[in-house]
Amino acid sequence: MNEFVERQMKLTWRPPKKSYDVVIVGAGGHGLATAYYLATRHGITNVAVFERGYIGGGNSGRNTTIIRANYGIPAAVRFYQRSVDLYRGLEEETDRWLMHQQKGILWMAHSEGAVRAERMRAKLNTEFGAQTEFVGPQQVKELCPQLDMSGGGRWPVLGASYHPQGATARHDRVVWALAEGAMERGAHVHQNTPVDGLILDGERVAGVRTAAGDVAAGAVVSAVGGHVSRIAAMAGLRLPIRTHRLQAFVTNHYRQQFGPIVASSELFFYASQTARGEMLLGAEIDPQPSFSYRSSHDFVQDVCRRALCLLPFMSNLRVLRQWTGVCDMSPDYSPIMGQTGVEGFYLTTGWGTWGFKAIPAGGEQMAALIATGEVPELIAPFGLDRFARDRTMADRGSAGTH
């Protein structure tokens, strides 16, 4: 029997109603997590999630599945650590196999400046509840024997920060488990139903226009990835968001165990091994704002070249497939969550290249906001109004690879 076939999860589809208490636009991880936590933590189940394609078909189905909290500013460390903790308990909570594997993440330093940055990361993380320590070359090699510590002769590894709680999980299964958990408590999810307008009642957002008709809502949450500017414009909002492509690729499976997640800012790539043994690689965003899902050759070419500097064993692995997602980049490399200034309209966006790891905490916190009307402390620093208030969440630990 093929162990990887999903045998438990059940997705329940129902016809859309004319109104709901909460309408969420976008059935990706963040949208479904919001519905899930509304149902499980607040008993709010008169909820619909509208999705223009299939659930998890956007960035939630295209990311490189990294979970970590080793960020560069206190508010981010706290927030992502919350998500790391929620992820750790998610399999038990949903009683579903998510292929969650805690494996640690090594962030390489190839220069004195990078050593300094990784030492700083370790100190800041530890201060705010994420365990990270700086380790020397010998320990790095022990944690990841496949590493060429000379960096191909050009990029020697002087050390690394090590964050043991770094983990991976199967992105699809996270999406489905959250969907199932919401659906079985009464929330609706409607695939193939794009939202093409917002219904305004004066200044207030009172519902959505969909291909299946108008739907009234007490609150509307935009959880879309890649087309958020369009939705925001429907509410008269301009956003500090630029959408860029982000690519990734996967190899055939590698028979040895590749322990940790390995990342290098200076070599601009990161790598991890999936539960099926494949090597999954990602790097930085494409330089131009774009909504095209086309994969490029120079991406796979450049990342293969750089990966060979540190991981020469990959030489003979075959690349199976490459793909692209479109990421909503914010000016400070931090997400945007919460109220929008337009009554009845909430936003969770700016997830850039750091969205997958935040799915549980993002959903939990947005649900709390919608349910209670109070902005939770954990996400207050990430409000949309921070740019006007000159309180950006500029996170050096966020930029680079994700």
Added chain:
Amino acid sequence: MSLRIPCPTCGDRSVHEFVHGEIRCVPDHLTDPDERDLDFAFHHDNEEGVVTERWFHAQGCRRWLEILRDTTTDRILEAEES
């Protein structure tokens, strides 16, 4: 190769030889100077469609050029030196 930018001095080159530059435009309906400045500093059209944008040919002539590109397909419509 991915996106190919047509530099008027040097010819078609890979996008990775260039640095992208956005052309910002503050909407007319904003009148307050602080609101206009905030919009100019942070907000983007993030247009799905044909945009005018600039590219600096860092690996070549080291000058700026302006093109029209469809952001949904990455097809470039025309080039002129800015």
Added chain:
Amino acid sequence: MATFLVDGQRVEARAGDTLLVAMLRTGVHPTGGGCLCMGGDCPNCLVTVDGIAYTRSCQARATAGMKVTRDHLGGEEPALLSDEPMPAGNAAPVRHVHCDTVVIGQGDSGREAAREARDADLDVVTLDARDGQHVTGVYPGPLVVASDQAGRVLHVHPRREIVVATGAAEIQPVVPGSDLEGLVTARAAAGLVAAGIDLGRAVALGESPAGLPADSLVAHFPVGEGGWELVRFEGNGRIEAAVVRRHGDATEERIECDTAVLGLGGNPRNALARMASDLPVRVVGGAAMEPELPACPREGTVCPCSRVTVADLDGVWKRGFHEMELLKRATLAGTGTCQGGVCLPYLRSFLLERGGRLQPAFTARPLNRQLTVRELAAGAHTAVTARSPLHDEHLSLGARMDRAGGWWRPWTYGRKDDEYRSVRERVSLGDVSSLGKMAISGPDAEAFLERIVPTKVATIRPGRCRYVLMLDERGYLLDDGMLCREADEDAGDRFFLTSTSGGSGFFELWLRDWAEAFGCDVRILNQTASLAAINITGPQAARLLARAGARELPAFGRHRATPIAGVDCRVVRLSFTGELSYELHHPAADARKLWRRLLAAGAEFSVQPHGLETLLRLRLEKGHIVIGQDTDYDSTPRRLAHEWAVNLNKGDFVGRQAILRTNKQPLDKRLVTLRADDPPPRRTAEDPSAEGAAIHDGERYAGYVTSDAGTAAGGGRPMLGWLYLDAEGNLPREVTVDGRAARRIDGATYDPEGERARAVVDTASESPENVREFPLARPEATDLAIEAPPGPPRFRQLEATRVSATPAALDALIAEPPWPAGALAFRTAPDELLVTASPDFEVAGDPHAIVERETAFSYVWLGEATVERFLDRECEWRRPDARPALAQGEIAGIPAKLWFEAGRTLILTPAPFAAAFQRRLTGSLAEIDGVAG
């Protein structure tokens, strides 16, 4: 005849055999079962060849000595913890080919398309799997990437069209027993018979197989459209019988056989076309056919790659996974090597039957043929790191070089405490050649600068310099530098602006962007590579310079042009270290000479150089910020306590409105200087620095340390850090770092009054017999050496003249050139000219022109044959056909200018990249010679 090994056993291959055919001749099935297509469409022939797993044996030509193992889930296990050397992480060699049309597939329709294109006088490239050319993808560019038999990777750049003539794949069976040995598709059967392999008792199921003599078949059942249904195959490992029945009839017919030949319909191989949907692609022949859907599968393995059965599909369907992508992701069908080659038609047919809707095929994505990481890396290079002209000097002095801000910098020369003392107590040299440097002139030069820096430029008098901030439109600090106004008033407004090393790459881009945005008439010349810079710093600095022949040295905050040690220098008097300092900007060609002469002149002062680590410590004692270390993305002048560098009362400048806007918000944090008194915050020996450590104000987390050298000097141990204001809006005075007391101070821990840096110096007091005379070396007017020296090609410094002037003035200059006839003139931009000669000349048409004789570039001549082979590997863009011609762009990952002449080509690159380019050139040529033919 070639002999190779399969699981250690010798196998003979005839000429032209694929690995699969050679194995089947010996009765060995590569994967132990499953239908063989011999078309590269399924995973049933995968083997490991010479350590590379997932290799299709039907596509691989058998060569002598190959080691094949039939564990296609395996592969050689690399040595993990052993003394064996690491495998080299090398990329495969690449070959760039430019053409008009590329035709993928050379069956009938492909050959026809190629013929048509040739008849139209187009330059055509053809690729075919039977020639060992496997196309991995059609990419934007457009670009077609394929591996070839010689172990290279082809990058084909078609100018006009891509023709996909890849034919159609044959649908494979999905019934119980379809994983037995002895199943082949119709085309595979024909291929095997042609290779002399006996099929035994063969039964044809489906369409009548072409290429097989009718008398070789024991039976033919037209399953599918013909009214028959395939039920199952029976056998134990190998097929013994096929079982069929008529549609609607329960009675089964069992036919004993040795081989089942399947003709179940075709599936166009159009993935390459679908992944390239809006590129100029045309599909012809079998690849353009309409896909045929097989009957809905009832039972059996649907996806052999991921081992997914019909029951698995049913299971997830029943639980709500109805979309194609959800079905695929929930079962992993279609996610293996063949990427749906076998299973996709069945998945569509399954979904049609269950859901009533024909769903489209998976989105076509690269890779169509799965190349290895090594092959995909072909043609790529890692980022290049720039070198100062003094790089080798540092190495010879024992420096450990480190990458910082895109440059190789000497981190230390081995004894950092000695380096520190040499600066504070005597005199020391620092190489700051990596600083960004720009010459700016023009009628709008001052107006332009006034709009992009927050200081009042108008008050910088000739011969003076001033520290300037460079802000972005958000009011955040981008970079900082020194702005000098030239002393020569006759020259009009001319300025010299420096930036940090890390900012040097961005500097020109930024200046030109704003100059164009504001419509300023300016000339900008990037002198980062053409000028080197040495910092002479320490209490004896002036004496050393006097010894080296300096007559007059500028006072603090001034600059002057004066020869030192026989080298023309612009001497800028500022201080980053806190000691008396002179920054000598001079032609890069003279850097080594100047450096050595300064070391010699300073021998009596025990002069020695200092590295970056020491520099960071020295400046910290003065509280000077380092961009990117002490500053963040959102560091306003107010947050940095640098409002003194901002004049809000002058006209508009970039970031001014943002500063006014953000000043209305309460301040949240400030960059401060902290001093830890005895005892300093506790740190470990491995990590003596407190950088990153938390700052606490009582219980409250109040920030973190950004700079700490881990050492104390007389004035206590200084640190820089971000400190958050408290709830009342106050900045605490007493804090703790890592639990130890520290106090916020205003000013520096070292020489807070700045007396040492601002010391008044009188060089006239230096006694003449101590002063050394150096001959002033002015290079003679040179022409570019016509003959390249013998031996392997090496980059050398180009002595040239660069001119920044209006296009019209440059046109006039070129029309009547003031340089010798043999010199070459390159119009690298409409407003910039590079001439390989250095006579003195003026640009008559533009009084603001900047003319610099310099060596910003290095060059090498390559013969035509060599350059063609080199560029075929390292240049992905189309070269000009005309001769002579100038072309600019990236070669081997490095910016280059090429001058093509008949018979030879000149390659220029910025001098800081010459060493890296040399290495890539030498390496490439060596590999080319190794792979000759």
